[in-house]
Amino acid sequence: MTNLKQHVTQENLTVSMSNKRCCSRSGGVGYIDMIPVDLLVNNILSRLSVKSMGKCRCVSKLWSSIIRRPNYNLLFPRRIKSPDGLPKLLFAIKAENKLYYFSSPLKKSSLVATLLYTHTFTDLFRFCGSICGLVCGQSRGKNYTVAVISNPITGESVTTPKVKTTHDIESKFYFGYDPVEKQYKVLGVTWSTEKEFSTQHYVLMLETGNLSWRKIQCCNTYHPLIEDGVCIKGVLYYTAKNNKKTLEIVCFDVRSEKFSFVNVDPDLATNICGIGSTLIDYKGRLGAMVHSFIELWVLEEAKEQKWSKKNYKFNPGSSYSVGVTGRGKIMFYPKYGREERLHIFYYDRKRNYVEGIGIAGFEVGSERYEVYTFQNYVEDVNLI
Numbered sequence: 589m590t591n592l593k594q595h596v597t598q599e600n601l602t603v604s605m606s607n608k609r610c611c612s613r614s615g616g617v618g619y620i621d622m623i624p625v626d627l628l629v630n631n632i633l634s635r636l637s638v639k640s641m642g643k644c645r646c647v648s649k650l651w652s653s654i655i656r657r658p659n660y661n662l663l664f665p666r667r668i669k670s671p672d673g674l675p676k677l678l679f680a681i682k683a684e685n686k687l688y689y690f691s692s693p694l695k696k697s698s699l700v701a702t703l704l705y706t707h708t709f710t711d712l713f714r715f716c717g718s719i720c721g722l723v724c725g726q727s728r729g730k731n732y733t734v735a736v737i738s739n740p741i742t743g744e745s746v747t748t749p750k751v752k753t754t755h756d757i758e759s760k761f762y763f764g765y766d767p768v769e770k771q772y773k774v775l776g777v778t779w780s781t782e783k784e785f786s787t788q789h790y791v792l793m794l795e796t797g798n799l800s801w802r803k804i805q806c807c808n809t810y811h812p813l814i815e816d817g818v819c820i821k822g823v824l825y826y827t828a829k830n831n832k833k834t835l836e837i838v839c840f841d842v843r844s845e846k847f848s849f850v851n852v853d854p855d856l857a858t859n860i861c862g863i864g865s866t867l868i869d870y871k872g873r874l875g876a877m878v879h880s881f882i883e884l885w886v887l888e889e890a891k892e893q894k895w896s897k898k899n900y901k902f903n904p905g906s907s908y909s910v911g912v913t914g915r916g917k918i919m920f921y922p923k924y925g926r927e928e929r930l931h932i933f934y935y936d937r938k939r940n941y942v943e944g945i946g947i948a949g950f951e952v953g954s955e956r957y958e959v960y961t962f963q964n965y966v967e968d969v970n971l972i
Contacts, residue, residue, distance in 0.1 A: 917936055
C-alpha cells in the first residue's frame, strides 16, 4: 500500500495522492480519496466567509497553506469592494475595560453593525492604526508600553515585548505594511521629556515565534507629536518637531527601514500645532485634514514638497473625527457614543452634498463609550 503524498509549491498548489486506508467503526477496512485542491478552492473555500475561512486553517496543513498564501485574495474573490470604493467600516468601541470590534458595510441608508470580537484590557489603551485586516494598539503599564496587534475577524492577537518607559521617557508606536514583501512591521519611537532630542527608534517584524525589537538609526533628531500616523504604499508618515522647533513630517520606508522628511507648509504647520490635524491617505497621496474649520491639504509633489489646499463648507463640530473614503469623499464619524446607534456623515465637495447614515447594533452595556473608526477595512485571515 502506498502512502499519501502531498506536494505544495508556492506558485501552483498541487497535490499528488493515492488511496489511503482507513478503519470503519465495524472493524472493516476501506479506502478514501483526498479532496483535490481545485475542488477544495472552487467548491468549498470560495463559498465561505472570511471569518469561516479563518477557522478552516486548523483543518490541515494543506488547508492552512492555501488560506495563508499572500495572494489568497486572488483565489477567493470575497474581498470585493463596495460600490463607493470603501470595503467596510471597522468600529473599535472602548467601554469600561473592554474593546468591542464591529464592522458594517455601506449599502443602505440604515445599517446594523456586526460584532466581530471582544477583548478585555487592564492598562491604558489607544489605537495606532489599521492596515490590511489587522489593527494595532498601544497599551501602557507601569514603566513599560507594548503594542497589541489584533485580527478582528479571527480573534487572534499578539503582544510585542515590552518597551521600557519611565516618568521622563515616552514612547509611541506606528503600524506599517510593505506591499512588496507583504510584511507587517511596528515602528517604536522613544524619547526623553527632559533631554532634548534623545529619540531612539526600534522595529519589530511581525513573524510567528520571532517577536523582538531591533534598534535602527535615524539621520535626524525630533520629537513625535501625539497625532497618529498613516501608511501609504509602504511608507509610514507621522508628524514631529525637529531640533529647530519647526514642524515636519517623518517618512519611514517600511521595506528599507530608511527615514526621510517632508517640510510642512507654514499655514498648515500653524494649524497642526494650534488646532490639530489628521494625516490621511487621499487617493494614494499624503493628505492632512485640519480640524475645526476643515481644510484638506494634499502633498501633490513629494520631491518638490508642494502642497495644495481645499476648503470644505460642512463642519459637524468638534465631537466628530474626520476621514476620507477610497473615492475621496470626506467622512465624519463620532468620537463618543451613548446609544446603540451611531450616525456618520459623508460630504461630497463637488456637489456640496451631505449624506447621513445611521448604523445600529452597538450593544456594549455602557451608557457612554469611545468610538474609533477605521475606513477602508478589508477582512483578512492573515497569520499573526
